[in-house]
Amino acid sequence: MDPDTLFVIGLGLGVLSIPAVVSAISKGERPRIATITLMIAGAMVVWAMSNKPGGYAIEAIPAVVAKVLRSFT
Template identity: 40%
Template sequence: MNTDYLLTIGMLIGLFSIPAMLSAYADLRPPRFSMAAFILAMALMAYAYASHPGGYDAADIPNVVVSVIADIIK
């Protein structure tokens, strides 16, 4: 799988897991699933960064996400 897809999927999972963690803490529940999702997101992004030749720069990330979305729509 393309590392751009892995980075985008990891960022999307991480984005959705943060509100779930906050909700669990607010309701005094343990954030088991949301923390597991966050760890999965971090692992996906770390693997994508390590597998991509030369790594990713911070300025490249918006272009990567837009290109993945454009590739899915196309």
């Protein structure tokens, strides 16, 4: 799979799992599934960054997200 696609999916999973972690902690529960999802998202981002020549610059992230979203339409 393309590193850009995995990077964007990892970012999306990471962003979506943070509210689940906060919600579980605020209820006094252990955020097991949310933590596992956050770890998978982090692994996807790290894998994409290590397999992309030159990595990703902070300024390039919006362009990468736009490119991946355009490829799905």
